[in-house]
Amino acid sequence: MKKTFLLFLFVPALFFSCGQTDKKSDTAAAGRDSVMAADHYYMQYQGTIGGQPVTMHVVRFGSTYDVNYTYDNDGQIRDLLFQKDSLLKNDSLFFTEFAPRNAGNGQEDTDPQLRLVIHPDRIDGFKRIGEKDPQPVALLASRNGNAFIPVGYLDSIRLTGFKQDTPSAFTSLVLLEPGGTTTPQHWFTALIKRTILATQKMDSTSLQTAMTQFGRSFIENFRDDVDTMKASGNGDEAPVSMMHYDQQISSNLVYNNHGYAVLSVGNYAYTGGAHGMYGQTMLCLDMKQQRELTFRDVLTIDSATLQPILEHHFRARYKIADNKPLTEILFDERLALTDNFYFTPGGIGFIYQPYEVAAYAFGLIDVWVPYADLKPWLQPAFAQRMGI
Incomplete structure (x- = not known):
């Protein structure tokens, strides 16, 4: 985000x-x-990046692209920033990925780079992280959704x-x-x-x-x-x-x-x-x-139970040790709850706007919670439709 x-x-x-x-x-x-x-569309694609199943969403409007994707095994959103001056031979497009970084996950600090050829029916290309070998990208337009x-x-x-x-x-x-x-x-x-x-x-x-x-x-x-x-x-x-x-x-x-x-x-x-x-x-x-959908359409959890779960994942995502106060980033000692939420196949995220809980310099605060930590409180109808 x-x-x-x-x-x-x-x-x-x-x-x-x-x-x-x-x-x-x-x-x-x-x-x-x-x-x-004549040059705009939204399309959902499914396929693999480096052999791992992914789902990608593309909005093309004229000469601009808005792209994000998730690995099917974790569901966390990866946003891609389109580099407008990177058009190669009128087809290959250059994107920089802003991937989620959780404490202790071993992920490198280098933002991955993607070269993609995007068509309404398919996407080809590769993803590169630092000096590692490129990972092939192969996606086809999905009939789902x-x-x-x-x-x-x-x-x-x-x-x-x-x-x-x-x-x-x-x-x-x-x-x-x-x-x-x-x-x-x-x-x-x-x-x-x-x-x-x-x-x-x-x-x-x-x-x-x-x-x-x-x-x-x-x-x-x-x-x-x-x-x-x-x-x-x-x-x-x-x-x-x-x-x-x-x-x-x-x-x-x-x-x-x-x-x-x-x-x-x-x-x-x-x-x-x-x-x-x-x-x-x-x-x-x-x-x-x-x-x-409202929050209650997805979860039955009360605020007193949810708050420590959010704070735990906030500390992990923003690398704040348990013995450190949340005020290293937040205005207050506790993370307030928000109804600005989203979900994917892997979990639920909570978005806080600049100035809402932290200074402008920290930007959007995005707290991601896997379904594994929320399963006891998932609404049965929601869980059934999502196949959780």
Whole structure:
């Protein structure tokens, strides 16, 4: 999960060449949408990396990729950061893997590198860790899981006429929505509007329309802020370097099987100040019943029992000895509980946003708990569907 913030740092440069200069956003955005429509998809792949079974999720939107995978024997998420300048012979793509590192697991500190050739029906390539021999990657598109399609909105603007700099704004929104059906999934659109786009306007507009409105509002708010700066008479003296606004939302699935889908949505926003803010929202979906799962749909455990289990795995993941206080990383002596959770075939993870339980410098806090440590409290219906 630590990929999220680094990914957002790379993306703006990829799209500003398509941006506009002091013009309305409608035309440029519509043009890009029509060009990119034929080049986007979500696909789940299954196969092996180095002979070990894996499941990989790929979202392609235009020239960008969002990729993660799990080894079937542990279920922990490995995020891949796409290196845009690494295209080789127009097919092979270069990714850096951010793998989970638990204390005492013997894993090297070197981030693995992957060279992948990604097609809608298969993925070939290799994975290399340091100087070790490369591990072959061989994956095929899977028929398991629910169909999803990416929906996107991209726009940018530059405002000229300033002596010191050129204020700019960029918005990139890519979200998945259920596909493969002619019936609108209103429940899903309403959920995304409420939890991701933060709007209470629960009308019948499509997800594409809602995202377009969301993106355009950001651009117009940027215009208003620049106009306010000009009107104050500080246009030339003000810190124009803080007027490079940036808004990004990306999404991918981390699990998609047995009628469940776990959607991971990353967000980043900068509207001036020392740094931007980012986070990761996990949505656990029951696609059969068309609803979001709550924590109680998965576990029956009470908070008093769960907290020491979380703290044990937090110490292991972040290498804090039992005789050391949790305040070496956390604000408090205890790890607070969160309902921002996700699951895969191997266990359940809990995500804490920057500033939620620790300083911004520690980034997202991701605590992973294997099912083996939670089995007595698994909801029977959930365990049966997952085959646990």
